[in-house]
Amino acid sequence: MGFITTWFRREATSLDGLHEDDQIIILMGPTGGGKSTFINTAAATTLLKVGHNLQSCTTDIAYVAHNDPVENVKRQVVFVDTPPFPDPDPLSPKTAKHVEVMIQEWLKKAYAKRKIKVAGILYLYNITGNRDTQPPRRNRLLIENLCGDASRALLVTTMWESVNPEIGRLRHEELEAKWTRGVEGTPVACHNGTQESAWKIVEQLLA
Numbered sequence: 001m002g003f004i005t006t007w008f009r010r011e012a013t014s015l016d017g018l019h020e021d022d023q024i025i026i027l028m029g030p031t032g033g034g035k036s037t038f039i040n041t042a043a044a045t046t047l048l049k050v051g052h053n054l055q056s057c058t059t060d061i062a063y064v065a066h067n068d069p070v071e072n073v074k075r076q077v078v079f080v081d082t083p084p085f086p087d088p089d090p091l092s093p094k095t096a097k098h099v100e101v102m103i104q105e106w107l108k109k110a111y112a113k114r115k116i117k118v119a120g121i122l123y124l125y126n127i128t129g130n131r132d133t134q135p136p137r138r139n140r141l142l143i144e145n146l147c148g149d150a151s152r153a154l155l156v157t158t159m160w161e162s163v164n165p166e167i168g169r170l171r172h173e174e175l176e177a178k179w180t181r182g183v184e185g186t187p188v189a190c191h192n193g194t195q196e197s198a199w200k201i202v203e204q205l206l207a
Contacts, residue, residue, distance in 0.1 A: 015113055017065055022076045023119040023206055024110070026103060028143060031084040033124035034158035038191065039064050039079045042198040048081055061106050068206070069199060077202060078116075080106070103146055120152040120205030124191075125175065127157040127168050155179045155188045156201055 027035040036048035047064050065078045083099050110116040121143055143153045157172050176188040189201045 015110060018063075018078060018110065018114045018116060019076065020115040022065070022078050022114070022116050023068070024078050024080060024107075024116055025119055025202060025205060026080045026082065026121045026146065027124060028082050028099075028103075028121060029084070029124035030126075032126045034126065034191070035081055035124050038122070038124060038156070038158065038198055039081060041193065041195055042066070042079065042202070044195050061102055070203065077206070100146065107146070118147045118152070120154060121147050122154055122156050122201065122205070124156050124158050126159045127171055127190075128159050128163045129171060152205060154201070154205060156191050157188060158191045158193075160190060160192055 027038060029035055039048055040046050043064060043066065048062065061080060061082055063078050063080045065076050068075045068077050080103070082103055107118060123143055147153055155175065157168075157175065160168055163171075172188065172190065179188055187204075189204065191197050191201060
C-alpha cells in the first residue's frame, strides 16, 4: 500500500473535486472519539482541527478527499467529518437527530449533483471510556438509516495508546457484543493510531 499525499479539504457547502465513482466514508461518534484525528492520521498531515476537551471542534460537516492508496485501484476516497453524535454539550442545539438530518441533506446534495453514494460509516469510540458518552448501540439504528446496510456500519475503537491493554481488551469485547447483537458481518475494529491501521479499516468497507 503506497500513500500519496494529494489531499484536499472542503466545507460541506462545496462539492468541488467530487465525482460519481468516489467512495464516501462518513465518520461519526461522540466528542473525543477521534474522528478528526483519524482523518489527519490517514492523511499524514493536519487538515482538521482536533479538540482535547468536552467541546468539539467540529460544528459543521466538512470533507477530505484522497486517492485510494491500494495499488492498481483508481478511485477517490472521501472522508466526511461530522459534528459529535451525540453532542455532550447541553447548550448545543445539535441533537443526534439534528446531526442525522445534516448528514442526510449533504448526502442528498452529493447524490443529486454528483450521483455519489455512501460506501460506509465509521463510528469512532474512545476505548478509554473517560468521557460521558452514550454506548454506540443506542445510536445504531440512526447510523444504519444513513447507509441502508447494517454491514456497512463499522464500530472503531480508538485511543488504545491511553488505556491499559487488559482493560482495553475487556471494554472492546463488551462493545463488540453489544454492537454486533443480531447483526451479521459487523465486526469491531481497533485503530492503533497509525496511517496503515486507518487505511486497513477503511478498506474493510471498500472491499
